[in-house]
Amino acid sequence: MAVTGILLALFLIAHMLGNLKVFTGETSFDHYAHWLRDIGKPLLPGVWFLWILRTVLLVAVVAHIVAATVLARRARAARPVKYAHRKKVNGSYAARTMRWGGVIILLFVIYHLLDLTTGTLNPVGDASKPYGNVVADFAPERWYVTLFYTLAILAVGFHLRHGAFSAFRSLGQQTPRGERRARTAALVFAVLLCAGYLVVPFAVLTGLVS
């Protein structure tokens, strides 16, 4: 869980930084998007780098889900008879919602790929005009898309808040002081990432990016 989670978190950082290029204007953003397809040229022909990255991400996602499923099944088997009286757990909201939060994120990722990668669900859906796709996506009359996007990003934030701390712990973080630092780092990381992702749709919504 920790290793695949870290891989996916690194991708989230890179993806967020790429998204923020939307503020540098249409030409720059479109140029960046086209460059993504050409990374590695001329060493690697065509869109090879992109496909290598996609394969690594897909393997990480599948391994992450398999590991989570194994843990969930073990947890279910470990407590066949439920408590008649069980308080809401002491742990954080983030820790409690890891499993369902993960399912929500998966559904969002599928929608997101259909929306902005294949363009199937996008009103413009032109792969050569990523800037236009983004602006059309978060247009004010499509407020429900922005709402769903916001909820999904918040789910990612909660997932990372517990996930990042948990990854440190799984990889051997062992002191009480380190635990406080790991929890703080996870919270700061989750908040920054959420902010970085949410600023794009809200900039489109408010007309800052058009």
Place this chain on the structure above:
Amino acid sequence: MNLTLRIWRQKGPEDKGRMVTYPVDDVSPDMSFLEMLDVLNERLILSGEDPVAFDHDCREGICGMCGLMINGDAHGPQRGTTACQLHMRQFKDGETIDIEPWRASAFPVIKDLVVNRGAFDKIIAAGGYVTAPTGSAPEAHSTPVAKANADAAFESAACIGCGACVAACPNGSGMLFTAAKLTQLSLLPQGQPERYTRVIGMVDAHDEAGFGGCTNAGECTPACPKGIPLNTIGRLNRDYLAATAKGANNTPGS
């Protein structure tokens, strides 16, 4: 105090079991929780009914025998306290109290509130000891131990093996117990020779016993009557990673 108790009654391992309601009057707030159950049992015996079976031994909070899920809290609402050291003043007059056994497939119910915690013994048998005879307590200066390590090992050694961590864990994981029993040895010189076979053996035994996996949810430490810290599990994880990298097996002493 007048209380209403809803207690899990189960005749034996095969019985389905159910919650049964018992009104208990004239409870003194100075009674311990187990004394209150004693009073209930005396009344049940006088009226010819089967008394409620529950585990207890020292009633001083150090043996780890007692373990009740009280209103959804392992060992009841007071932190750092076993059920036997919990007093009725923690409850309100007229309150309804739900009492259940620990719920885990690795801890099958024997009768009523008594569960079989033999799975913990299997984890200990898989490496929770040192094979070299160490004799009685050595002269303190003969084997130097860093103060921080001695303190942390002692903190882990405070584990009484009551099973509250498993009972509270949303995954039914016994990782806090395993980590405490592991690090009380891995932090001391006497525990070093078998450090890496021990961690593999104990984690394997933990998984085989049917406990769930740890997801760092953090439910165990607040429930632990001895307050074993959550970062103890991080020590286990670090030893486990080191052992895996070394290719250690699970045979103690190999």
